[in-house]
Amino acid sequence: MQAPPPEVLFEDELRFLEAWDPGRRPRGFRMTAGAVVTFVMGSGGEALKLPKGVAGKKKDAPQSIVITPKFVGSRALVERSVVTLAGERGLLLVGEPGTAKSMLSEMLAAAISGTSSLTVQGTAGTTEDQLRYGWNYALLLAKGPHPEAIVPSPVLTAMRRGSLARIEEVTRCLPEVQDALVSILSDRRLAVPELSGSDPHVENAEEGFNVIATANLRDRGVSEMSAALKRRFNFETVPPIADARDEIALVKARASRMLERAEAKLEVDDAVLEAIVTVFRDLRLGRTEEGYAVEKPGTVMSTAEAVSVASSIGLSAAFLPSDRDLLGLLPGYLTGVVTKDDPKDHGRLLAYWDGAVKKRAESKLRIWQTLYELRGLLER
Ligand SMILES: Nc1ncnc2c1ncn2[C@@H]1O[C@H](COP(=O)(O)OP(=O)(O)O)[C@@H](O)[C@H]1O
Ligand SMILES: [Mg+2]
Incomplete structure (x- = not known):
């Protein structure tokens, strides 16, 4: 079944x-x-x-x-x-x-x-x-x-x-x-x-x-x-999940279960899962973890969508293995989620990259530095 x-x-x-x-x-x-x-x-x-x-x-x-x-x-x-x-x-x-x-x-x-x-x-x-x-x-x-x-x-x-x-x-x-x-x-x-x-x-x-x-x-x-x-x-x-850590744990559990069904293991680092959930929460709440305002996209950035992005990245690692960095897959899936309702949302995603993501990259957070370097992928 x-x-x-x-x-x-x-x-x-x-x-x-x-x-x-x-x-x-x-x-x-x-x-x-x-x-x-x-x-x-x-x-x-x-x-x-x-x-x-x-x-x-x-x-x-x-x-x-x-x-x-x-x-x-x-x-x-x-x-x-x-x-x-x-x-x-x-x-x-x-x-x-x-x-x-x-x-x-x-x-x-x-x-x-x-x-x-x-x-x-x-x-x-x-x-x-x-x-x-x-x-x-x-x-x-x-x-x-x-x-x-x-x-x-x-x-x-x-x-x-x-x-x-x-x-x-x-x-x-x-x-x-x-x-x-x-x-x-x-x-x-x-x-x-x-x-x-x-x-x-x-x-x-x-x-x-x-x-x-x-x-x-x-x-x-x-x-x-x-x-x-x-x-x-x-x-x-029914409100979205309030606590970031709870949401990360849920996304990990759901994505792992999805991978199990494909008879594979979720080989996505916790740091990557955390970054995925952080992007979703920032855009959903219109405010970053650090407290900066972000322009919210009109589309829904739900936990269910975060689960689906994490699962897709996990499936990709399982079915199309390679030695590239899994983070490189995030911009593509994210663009798909964000631009499904309103074309203006794409601009809002880029603005988020030029604001919050850039700031985190500047404070030398490795994962965010990588994500910032991948900005070009959002524009394809
Ligand atoms: N608070 C939550 N607790 C558990 N799972 C959640 C929660 N929020 C979202 N999810 C995940 O999102 C998925 C989709 O939820 P769903 O019941 O279809 O949402 P809705 O009917 O509100 O649109 C769930 O199966 C679960 O994986
Ligand atoms: Mg429903």
């Missing part, structure tokens, strides 16, 4: 956590709220052990395991998200692209419901059927209107199973399509008028059903959501 979902990737961790904490679970949750938070944030390197009373009974679960950290960010944000999902409102994760909103929603769904696959990807072409249900016309013609002829959307399947449904990029759907969610979230049921004779046919949500939606601030904004729908969600803003 090219991209196994978290419930497959972390099957052992999930089985362990379900058994680990015998405390009270919110209705429909497969584990306690605390265990969900631990799954997302990790156990801080500590090996957790099944409590004595449980260990004998749960022979199929691992007896002891280190929970890997997955989301890098605020524990309080994750706690609020879990609590929201145990309550009456849906959860809406908003933020810049590449801040791990989708990843967080997958992790939450895997831990809470055991599946992250009940997903609708919002686009300008998403229809109401994709949020509600469609029909199997062959069955409809053969048997007439009949519950079996309903083709459930992932949302309806989640209602029937008592699972979380994920709606990616909900604000890209047309507002009238988004509004199909209003009654689902407030009534927790879905009427099927086509099957209603004298008795209405209603699909009721089982305990555990809820919705996690994500929205990018760069697309059609959250401001265009109807007030009625907004009120059915608790909003959580």
